[in-house]
Amino acid sequence: MPAVQISELRAHAGDTVTVRGWVATTRSSGKIAFVVLRDGTGQVQGVLSKKELPEAAWETFGSLTQETGLALTGVVREERRSPGGFELAVSGLEVFGPSPDYPITPKEHGTTFLFEHRHLWLRNRRPVAIARVRHEVEQAIRDFFYQEGFTLVDTPILTGAIGEDAGNLFATDYFDLGRAYLAQTGQLYVEAAAAALGKVYCFGPTFRAEKSKTRRHLTEFWMVEPEVAFNDSDANMRLQESFVSYIVGRALERRGEELKELERDTAALERVQAPFHRISYTDAVVRLNQLGSDMTWGADLGADDETLLAKDRDRPIFVYNYPKEVKAFYMKANPDDPRTVLNNDCLAPEGYGEIIGGSQREDDYDRLLARLLEQGLDPETYRWYLDLRRYGTFVHSGFGLGLERTVAWICGIPHIREAIAFPRQIHRLYP
Amino acid sequence: MPAVQISELRAHAGDTVTVRGWVATTRSSGKIAFVVLRDGTGQVQGVLSKKELPEAAWETFGSLTQETGLALTGVVREERRSPGGFELAVSGLEVFGPSPDYPITPKEHGTTFLFEHRHLWLRNRRPVAIARVRHEVEQAIRDFFYQEGFTLVDTPILTGAIGEDAGNLFATDYFDLGRAYLAQTGQLYVEAAAAALGKVYCFGPTFRAEKSKTRRHLTEFWMVEPEVAFNDSDANMRLQESFVSYIVGRALERRGEELKELERDTAALERVQAPFHRISYTDAVVRLNQLGSDMTWGADLGADDETLLAKDRDRPIFVYNYPKEVKAFYMKANPDDPRTVLNNDCLAPEGYGEIIGGSQREDDYDRLLARLLEQGLDPETYRWYLDLRRYGTFVHSGFGLGLERTVAWICGIPHIREAIAFPRQIHRLYP
Numbered sequence: 001m002p003a004v005q006i007s008e009l010r011a012h013a014g015d016t017v018t019v020r021g022w023v024a025t026t027r028s029s030g031k032i033a034f035v036v037l038r039d040g041t042g043q044v045q046g047v048l049s050k051k052e053l054p055e056a057a058w059e060t061f062g063s064l065t066q067e068t069g070l071a072l073t074g075v076v077r078e079e080r081r082s083p084g085g086f087e088l089a090v091s092g093l094e095v096f097g098p099s100p101d102y103p104i105t106p107k108e109h110g111t112t113f114l115f116e117h118r119h120l121w122l123r124n125r126r127p128v129a130i131a132r133v134r135h136e137v138e139q140a141i142r143d144f145f146y147q148e149g150f151t152l153v154d155t156p157i158l159t160g161a162i163g164e165d166a167g168n169l170f171a172t173d174y175f176d177l178g179r180a181y182l183a184q185t186g187q188l189y190v191e192a193a194a195a196a197l198g199k200v201y202c203f204g205p206t207f208r209a210e211k212s213k214t215r216r217h218l219t220e221f222w223m224v225e226p227e228v229a230f231n232d233s234d235a236n237m238r239l240q241e242s243f244v245s246y247i248v249g250r251a252l253e254r255r256g257e258e259l260k261e262l263e264r265d266t267a268a269l270e271r272v273q274a275p276f277h278r279i280s281y282t283d284a285v286v287r288l289n290q291l292g293s294d295m296t297w298g299a300d301l302g303a304d305d306e307t308l309l310a311k312d313r314d315r316p317i318f319v320y321n322y323p324k325e326v327k328a329f330y331m332k333a334n335p336d337d338p339r340t341v342l343n344n345d346c347l348a349p350e351g352y353g354e355i356i357g358g359s360q361r362e363d364d365y366d367r368l369l370a371r372l373l374e375q376g377l378d379p380e381t382y383r384w385y386l387d388l389r390r391y392g393t394f395v396h397s398g399f400g401l402g403l404e405r406t407v408a409w410i411c412g413i414p415h416i417r418e419a420i421a422f423p424r425q426i427h428r429l430y431p
Numbered sequence: 432m433p434a435v436q437i438s439e440l441r442a443h444a445g446d447t448v449t450v451r452g453w454v455a456t457t458r459s460s461g462k463i464a465f466v467v468l469r470d471g472t473g474q475v476q477g478v479l480s481k482k483e484l485p486e487a488a489w490e491t492f493g494s495l496t497q498e499t500g501l502a503l504t505g506v507v508r509e510e511r512r513s514p515g516g517f518e519l520a521v522s523g524l525e526v527f528g529p530s531p532d533y534p535i536t537p538k539e540h541g542t543t544f545l546f547e548h549r550h551l552w553l554r555n556r557r558p559v560a561i562a563r564v565r566h567e568v569e570q571a572i573r574d575f576f577y578q579e580g581f582t583l584v585d586t587p588i589l590t591g592a593i594g595e596d597a598g599n600l601f602a603t604d605y606f607d608l609g610r611a612y613l614a615q616t617g618q619l620y621v622e623a624a625a626a627a628l629g630k631v632y633c634f635g636p637t638f639r640a641e642k643s644k645t646r647r648h649l650t651e652f653w654m655v656e657p658e659v660a661f662n663d664s665d666a667n668m669r670l671q672e673s674f675v676s677y678i679v680g681r682a683l684e685r686r687g688e689e690l691k692e693l694e695r696d697t698a699a700l701e702r703v704q705a706p707f708h709r710i711s712y713t714d715a716v717v718r719l720n721q722l723g724s725d726m727t728w729g730a731d732l733g734a735d736d737e738t739l740l741a742k743d744r745d746r747p748i749f750v751y752n753y754p755k756e757v758k759a760f761y762m763k764a765n766p767d768d769p770r771t772v773l774n775n776d777c778l779a780p781e782g783y784g785e786i787i788g789g790s791q792r793e794d795d796y797d798r799l800l801a802r803l804l805e806q807g808l809d810p811e812t813y814r815w816y817l818d819l820r821r822y823g824t825f826v827h828s829g830f831g832l833g834l835e836r837t838v839a840w841i842c843g844i845p846h847i848r849e850a851i852a853f854p855r856q857i858h859r860l861y862p
Binding site: 003005007020022023034039040041045062067068069094096097098099102103117118119122123127128132134135138142146149151152153154155156157158159160168170171173174175176177180189192193194195196197198199204205207209218220222229230267275301363382387388391392393394395420421422424426427429430431 | 434436438453454470471472498500527528529530533534537550551554555558559562563565566567569570577580582583584585586587589591601602603604605606607608611613620622623624625626627628629630631635636638640642650651659660683739746777794815816818819821822823824825826851852853855857858860861862
């Protein structure tokens with residue numbers, strides 16, 4: 001009997017096949033019984049008739065519990081009312097993995113309990129749907145940059161104290177070299193690679209030892225960071241809007257079923273098309289004040305301000321040219337207003353807030369060194385980074401898109417810890 | 432004047448364009464001068480005529496040094512002898528990034544010096560070619576699993592003390608939860624995900640705090656780890672051979688130019704086709720003894736043994752069913768010979784040695800617990816992993832392929848530190 005995946009049943013209508021998977025639910029009406037089996041590719045309903053089954057098999061059905069590992073053999077029948085459009089007329093069943101007292105039951109569980117059992121909770125419909133959307137988004141990211149002629153450059157996790165912020169670093173002993181720090185960003189490294197390869201990106205896990213407990217923070221999260229030689233800040237924003245539109249489009253095109261499972265309003269996602277809205281930081285302050293915020297020029301935008309700015313927008317919005325004091329040392333000074341830098345954030349609509357931070361990079365050696373010193377950073381640690389301004393310095397820009405925030409937005413889920421299989425938060429390191 | 436990339440020049444033959452990049456070399460024969468410019472997409476030769484250029488421009492040429500950032504304007508001319516097939520008849524040049532005393536000169540440099548200047552050395556032809564092959568291999572890996580219906584599951588770096596080996600772990604303080612350890616593998620996590628999604632993989636950086644200084648070790652390297660529900664050890668090897676054949680084929684098909692730059696013997700790569708050779712560990716010991724090794728049954732294969740076994744093979748070779756004592760606790764006991772486990776290594780030909788380790792996983796709760804205890808591991812740390820054998824246990828298999836070893840083999844380079852942009856070794860954390 002050929003073993004087939006549930007997603008392949010369509011090709012086997014009328015055949016007798018074996019499907020292996022795990023028991024999602026069972027129900028019985030005396031002489032007819034039903035078992036819904038899931039195998040990671042889909043779900044199928046098996047129909048059992050007491051009259052037609054051997055007695056031992058009927059008794060086995062009676063002992064099935066949630067998540068029992070089970071092989072069902074039977075004829076594949078078209079059944080339009082069934083999820084997936086097919087069901088199995090079961091002639092045999094074999095338990096290969098019993099599951100007594102499965103801890104996650106159909107009743108409501110608290111969030112802490114569910115994350116403590118994340119290794120099992122992943123099997124539920126909602127985590128499965130989110131995992132599939134996340135994968136689609138990640139593959140779309142890879143495909144976009146591959147098609148656009150970027151070269152992937154994997155940047156190191158173990159680094160000297162390099163990053164946006166010398167605080168908030170995880171540290172580890174590193175042989176005879178003292179301490180190593182887990183990278184908060186690969187940006188500085190892709191800047192070096194951009195001079196070698198023109199258009200590059202990195203995409204991997206990044207780390208922040210921040211004591212933030214908001215629904216928008218993880219201590220370990222994935223970030224994709226393209227960097228492009230000869231792009232200025234305007235070209236950088238154009239790249240961002242075509243990139244974000246592409247990945248949202250891919251999720252809509254290929255993960256419609258999962259978005260439906262998540263009850264996502266896809267009409268809102270359909271509107272994510274270039275060009276995005278643009279507003280300067282300075283104009284944004286005026287607008288926020290009109291909207292009732294007491295925000296003043298010079299302060300960073302808080303999460304509430306971001307929500308206020310983006311909530312009545314149908315597409316993402318770029319806020320550009322922030323005060324230099326609230327932004328990182330490597331952003332290029334704005335020649336038209338030296339109080340500000342040539343940067344942008346990209347705010348997702350529907351209150352999801354910042355998903356991208358980007359900027360043109362400071363390409364002047366002396367200005368960059370001055371900014372490092374102003375921020376109390378050690379120029380010796382940044383010696384190689386300064387070299388990029390010493391030997392053939394060049395206009396270049398890039399950005400970082402937070403994967404979990406983007407997936408949370410696309411899936412319409414309120415907390416980013418659901419956007420990753422095994423989230424890491426300040427109080428969570430297990431499983 | 433439109434600014435174009437060097438890779439796009441073909442589409443602009445006869446046009447006047449501007450190309451921005453960095454000076455690779457210059458030479459002059461009195462009245463005619465040549466500058467080779469690279470921009471990350473390719474190289475182009477600019478031809479300057481003293482007679483036709485403004486005097487200031489001619490003088491600028493005289494001041495050009497290696498890696499000067501330079502914009503060249505001129506007419507694109509077909510020139511078959513030129514790399515890329517086109518050259519630029521230069522009518523204007525503008526320096527945007529001077530490069531005085533560039534440290535990497537055409538003369539020979541020592542390896543230590545070059546890795547100390549890795550942020551600049553990346554611009555050389557050989558590192559650029561390797562970076563492009565690496566990217567192709569990584570995209571091929573993503574595409575293979577996407578097309579085969581796997582779901583990507585990113586596994587955590589920050590973990591409890593989970594891995595193959597409780598020694599050799601990098602550790603960091605983790606808020607109030609004590610110590611976290613950098614993952615050596617994502618395998619245990621993808622096993623959990625396989626019960627949710629059927630076919631899954633992870634692909635990210637992994638860490639080993641080993642004091643190994645061989646040409647085959649890094650402290651931080653990328654590993655891809657697929658895991659498949661209902662695959663036994665045989666199916667696992669079949670997946671490996673189709674996977675490895677695919678990625679080698681992609682490199683040959685799309686990165687021929689780079690492999691030529693690296694002077695790789697591509698005929699050897701063309702022979703990498705399924706089926707691969709297969710030999711049991713027990714037969715391999717006999718074979719090694721015939722070949723003059725004093726290897727005895729029960730010991731692990733050393734690098735020399737691997738080379739000996741694979742050197743006269745035209746394709747990779749699987750060595751399967753090793754003694755359980757030399758392998759990890761999670762490998763399934765071989766029912767036909769309980770001294771051994773259902774695992775395999777995959778050895779690349781041409782002396783490159785192990786690129787894959789794989790196995791069927793122990794799916795029996797009691798046997799797995801006994802193995803944990805035998806190896807002195809703490810069952811409490813592995814509680815969630817044991818749960819996978821408590822609730823719907825299932826046959827499953829997977830493997831890990833080391834990216835840098837694979838890229839080194841495909842590129843034909845002797846030391847894996849060249850297969851990654853910013854290698855991390857026990858004595859190297861900079862840049």
